[in-house]
Amino acid sequence: MKAGKEHSKTYFALPFNPAGEGNDYRRAHSIPYRIFDMDNDESVLIGAELWNKIGENKNTYSELLELFNEVGEKYLDRIKKTIWVYNREFFIY
Structure with a gap:
């Protein structure tokens, strides 16, 4: 995925992992894997990764x-x- 502005970053983000924090997202849903590598793509933020990114704090x-x-x-x-x-x-x- 690319952002419109040169120094912007674009993410596919979900506020929580329905499979449970720390589990592979595939355990809950498989369709998004057709578009993203939900477990390894840096542009995918799920659960804690999303909130820590928003808060700029681990x-x-x-x-x-x-x-x-x-x-x-x-x-x-x-x-x-x-x-x-x-x-x-x-x-x-």
Whole structure:
């Protein structure tokens, strides 16, 4: 892949790996392999590689997961109640 500007870089990026972080993407999907070498192409960023690139830091992905866990713990009861209300209103048996 080439970018329109001389010093630009172009990526095919996915925010997470559906096969699980560190696993070959092929375990989840095979179609993109027709276009890219999803496991070795430098223009492909999946999961941690993407977030660390965006954050320009090798720890960005880990830090994001920590933040998500903190927020999740803080709001867990509210999330559960919202899901319960949603299920009760829309999935009455």
